[in-house]
Amino acid sequence: MLIAVLAGLIVSILYIPFGKYLRGRLAILVALLPITLFAYFISFIPAIQDGRHVHSHHPWVPSLGINFDFHLDGLSLLFSLLITGVGSLVFLYAAPYLKGHRYLDRFYGYLSLFMAAMLGVVLADNVLLLFIFWELTSISSFFLIGFNNGNGASRKSSLIALGVTGGGGFLLMAGLILMGHLSGSYSIQEMLGSNEFLKSHTLYGLILILVFAGAFTKSAQFPFHFWLPGAMKAPTPVSAYLHSATMVKAGIYLLARLQPVLGGTDYWMYPLVVIGGITMLYSAFHSIFRTDLKSILAYSTIAALGMLVFLIGIGTAESLLAASVFILVHALYKASLFLTAGVIDHETGTRDVTQLSGLRKVLMPLSVAGILAALSSAGLPLTFGFIGKDLIYEATLQTTGFWMIALTTLALLTNGLLLCAGFMAGIKPFTGNLPDSFAQVHLPNGLMWGAPLLLAILGIILGCAPWLVDDALLNPAAYVMHQSAIDSPLKIWHGFNLVLLLSGVTLALGTLLYIVRKPSAASLASIERYNNLAPKHIIGSLARYARKISIRYTRTLHNGYLRVYLLRIIIFAILLLAFRLFTGGPIKLTFDTLSPISIYEVVVVGILIAAIYITVTAPSRLTAVVATSVIGYCICLLFVFYSAPDLAMTQFTIDTLTVVLFVLVLFRLPPFLNFANRGVRIRDGIVASAFGLVIALVAIQVLNQPVDGTVSKFYGDNAYLLAKGKNVVNVILVDFRGLDTMFEIVVLSIAAVGVVSLLKLRLKASEKE
Incomplete structure (x- = not known):
C-alpha cells in the first residue's frame, strides 16, 4: 500500500522534468495512474467483504511514534475507491477541458499530489501520519483552487481556503497528539482499546473541541462554510474532484473514523447533530437563491x-x-x-x-x-x-x-x-x-x-x-x-x-x-442584503482587525533596524536574568574561590576598557573597527593567562577575519558615523551597563557553586577512546556535538549564499523604486 499511496507524489515530482511532454495529446495518459490505483483497490473487495482487514507497517520515525502504518477496511476502501474512481474520470475530463493550457502539466502535478494526500488520509493508521497527509491536502488544494493565478479572485479564494482549513488543521494536530499521549499509542486501531479511558478522561472535552475544529473547517461546516463557495473560482475538474467527492469529505472521514474511539456520548452527539443540522438547512436554503451553476x-x-x-x-x-x-x-x-x-x-x-x-x-x-x-x-x-x-x-x-x-x-x-x-x-x-x-x-x-x-x-x-x-x-x-x-x-x-x-x-x-x-438577480440581491450578518463577513472583519493589530505590532517591534532588535533582546535578557537572580535565593558575593589578580590581567583589562571607550566614541568607522579588534585580542590574552591556548587561537583567528571583512565592507561606506542623539546614547549606555552588571552577578554566582566535574571527566576520559582525538575541545565540537556543529555550518553556508547573492544583485531602475 505504501507505493499506492506515494505513487501520486512520485508522479507529481516527475512532472517537473517531463511535464512539458504531456501538454498535448499525451495528456490523457496521466489518467493511467488513478485507473491503475482504482483497479488495485477493487481487488481488495472480496477480502473486505469477508470481514478481513489489510494492514501495512513501514518504520519511519519510530522514536517519535511516527510510522508508515496503513490500514484498509470497509471505510477506507469506500473512500479509496471514490478518490481513485472519480479521480480517473476527472483526469480524463481535464485533458480536453484544459486543452492547450500552458500549465496543464502543472495542473496534473497538483492533482496527482492531492490524490496521494487524500489516499494517505483515508489509509493512515497512525494519527500523526494522518495529520501530515491532512495538511498536504490543504497545501495541494491551495494550488488547485488558485490555479488561475492571474485572477485576483482565484488567489484570494485559495488564500481563504488555506487559512480556514490550515487553522483547523493546527487545532486538529493538538487534538490528535493529545489523544495519542493519553492512550499511549498513535495507532488508531490501538486507540479503539482505550476508547472508554479517553471518554472518561478530564481532557475528553478539549479533545472533542480540537478534533471538531479540524473536521468542521475541512468539511465546510457552519460557520466555516464560506470558503467552499469561494473555492468555485477553481477550474471545474477541481470543483468536481475536491468539492464533491474527496477533500471536503476528509472531515467526514475523520469523524467517521473516530466515531468508535470518541463517539457514543452526549458531548459527541449534540454538537454534531446541531452543527450538522444548522449547516444543512442554512446551505440548502441559500442554494435556491443562487444563479451561478x-x-x-x-x-x-x-x-x-x-x-x-x-x-x-x-x-x-x-x-x-x-x-x-x-x-x-x-x-x-x-x-x-x-x-x-x-x-x-x-x-x-x-x-x-x-x-x-x-x-x-x-x-x-x-x-x-x-x-x-x-x-x-x-x-x-x-x-x-x-x-x-x-x-x-x-x-x-x-x-x-x-x-x-x-x-x-x-x-x-x-x-x-x-x-x-x-x-x-x-x-x-x-x-x-x-x-x-x-x-x-x-x-x-x-x-x-x-x-x-x-x-x-x-x-x-x-x-x-x-x-x-x-x-x-x-x-x-x-x-x-x-x-x-x-x-x-x-x-x-x-x-x-x-x-x-x-x-x-x-x-x-x-x-x-x-x-x-x-x-433571478433580484432574489439573489434580496438575500445578499443580509451579508453583514453572515459568518463570512463577521470572520472577515475579525481577520482584518487582526491584520491591523499585526501591522502595528510589526511596525513597533519589527521595524527592520538591527540595533532595535538587539536592544529589545538585551532588555528582555536583563529582565529575565534579574528576575531569576533575585527570586532564586540570596545572592552570594564572596570571592574566596577566585585566583589572585596579576599585574598582567590589570594591564590587559585597562587596555580593554580603553578600547571599549574608543569604540563607542570614535568619529570614524575604521577607528571603531580597529578598537573593536583590540577588545578581541585582549580577550585572547586572557585566554592565554588561564591556560586555554586553543580558545585563544580560535578567538584570534575569528577577530582577525572579522576585522578584514569589516574593512572590506566599510571601504564603500561613508567615512564617518552618524551619531544618535544624546538621549539615545545615554539609554544605550544604561542598558549596556545593566546587562554587564547582571552577567557579572551571574558569573559570580556560578563561581560560588560547587564544581561537578562529571561531564568534563567523561569528555576527558572518552575523547581519545571513542573519537580518537587528543584535543578534547575539538572532539566535543566535531564528534560529541557534531549535529550542532553541522547545523551551525549549514546556517553559515545559507548566510554566505545570501550575502553573495546580495553582492551580485543588479537591480533595474524600476525595481529599485
Whole structure:
C-alpha cells in the first residue's frame, strides 16, 4: 500500500522534468495512474467483504511514534475507491477541458499530489501520519483552487481556503497528539482499546473541541462554510474532484473514523447533530437563491456535508449505514453535476441559470447526464438517491419523542430544498427554448460529456441493483463506524410506510418549489442584503482587525533596524536574568574561590576598557573597527593567562577575519558615523551597563557553586577512546556535538549564499523604486 499511496507524489515530482511532454495529446495518459490505483483497490473487495482487514507497517520515525502504518477496511476502501474512481474520470475530463493550457502539466502535478494526500488520509493508521497527509491536502488544494493565478479572485479564494482549513488543521494536530499521549499509542486501531479511558478522561472535552475544529473547517461546516463557495473560482475538474467527492469529505472521514474511539456520548452527539443540522438547512436554503451553476452546487454540497455530520452525530446503526450510503450517493450525482456545469460553461461561456435553457437540443448526451444526476439527487424511485434518502428518514425515525419530530422535519426541509437546487442545476439548463445565442453550441470531446454521463448512469444502476455495493462496500463501511455487524441489505422497495410517505412529501415539496421558484438577480440581491450578518463577513472583519493589530505590532517591534532588535533582546535578557537572580535565593558575593589578580590581567583589562571607550566614541568607522579588534585580542590574552591556548587561537583567528571583512565592507561606506542623539546614547549606555552588571552577578554566582566535574571527566576520559582525538575541545565540537556543529555550518553556508547573492544583485531602475 505504501507505493499506492506515494505513487501520486512520485508522479507529481516527475512532472517537473517531463511535464512539458504531456501538454498535448499525451495528456490523457496521466489518467493511467488513478485507473491503475482504482483497479488495485477493487481487488481488495472480496477480502473486505469477508470481514478481513489489510494492514501495512513501514518504520519511519519510530522514536517519535511516527510510522508508515496503513490500514484498509470497509471505510477506507469506500473512500479509496471514490478518490481513485472519480479521480480517473476527472483526469480524463481535464485533458480536453484544459486543452492547450500552458500549465496543464502543472495542473496534473497538483492533482496527482492531492490524490496521494487524500489516499494517505483515508489509509493512515497512525494519527500523526494522518495529520501530515491532512495538511498536504490543504497545501495541494491551495494550488488547485488558485490555479488561475492571474485572477485576483482565484488567489484570494485559495488564500481563504488555506487559512480556514490550515487553522483547523493546527487545532486538529493538538487534538490528535493529545489523544495519542493519553492512550499511549498513535495507532488508531490501538486507540479503539482505550476508547472508554479517553471518554472518561478530564481532557475528553478539549479533545472533542480540537478534533471538531479540524473536521468542521475541512468539511465546510457552519460557520466555516464560506470558503467552499469561494473555492468555485477553481477550474471545474477541481470543483468536481475536491468539492464533491474527496477533500471536503476528509472531515467526514475523520469523524467517521473516530466515531468508535470518541463517539457514543452526549458531548459527541449534540454538537454534531446541531452543527450538522444548522449547516444543512442554512446551505440548502441559500442554494435556491443562487444563479451561478457552480454556486448552486457549492451550497448544496455544503448542505450534503452537513447531512453527513448530522447522521454521524445520531450515531445509531441506521444513521451510520445511511451515512455510508449517502457518501457514495452524493459523490456520484454531485460529481456528475459539477462536470456537466463545466461543459455548459466551456461551450456557452456562461453559468448563469437565468440565461441557460433549451441546451438539450445541442447537448443531448449531456442533458441526459444532468437530468439523471438531478433525479438521483432528488431521490426519485429507481435511483440510488432514493435509497439514500429513505435510509436518512429511517435513521431520524429511529430516535424518540421530540428528537424524532425535530430531526425528521429538519431532514425533510433540507431534502426538499436540495431537490429544488438539483433541478435548477441539472434540469433547468436543458429545458425550455434554446436562445439564438446558443444555436451554434455543439458537443465537445466525448471525454467531457462521457464522464458525467457515466457517473449519472451508475447512480441509476445502483438504484436498481443496490446489492452490487451492499455487502461488498457499504455495510463494511458502516460496520467500521458502529463496530458491530449491520445486516441491513439495501432494498429498492420497503413497502407502504411512513418512510415512503416522507419521500413522497419531499418530492412534492421540492418539485413545487422548483416550479414556483424562479432564480433571478433580484432574489439573489434580496438575500445578499443580509451579508453583514453572515459568518463570512463577521470572520472577515475579525481577520482584518487582526491584520491591523499585526501591522502595528510589526511596525513597533519589527521595524527592520538591527540595533532595535538587539536592544529589545538585551532588555528582555536583563529582565529575565534579574528576575531569576533575585527570586532564586540570596545572592552570594564572596570571592574566596577566585585566583589572585596579576599585574598582567590589570594591564590587559585597562587596555580593554580603553578600547571599549574608543569604540563607542570614535568619529570614524575604521577607528571603531580597529578598537573593536583590540577588545578581541585582549580577550585572547586572557585566554592565554588561564591556560586555554586553543580558545585563544580560535578567538584570534575569528577577530582577525572579522576585522578584514569589516574593512572590506566599510571601504564603500561613508567615512564617518552618524551619531544618535544624546538621549539615545545615554539609554544605550544604561542598558549596556545593566546587562554587564547582571552577567557579572551571574558569573559570580556560578563561581560560588560547587564544581561537578562529571561531564568534563567523561569528555576527558572518552575523547581519545571513542573519537580518537587528543584535543578534547575539538572532539566535543566535531564528534560529541557534531549535529550542532553541522547545523551551525549549514546556517553559515545559507548566510554566505545570501550575502553573495546580495553582492551580485543588479537591480533595474524600476525595481529599485
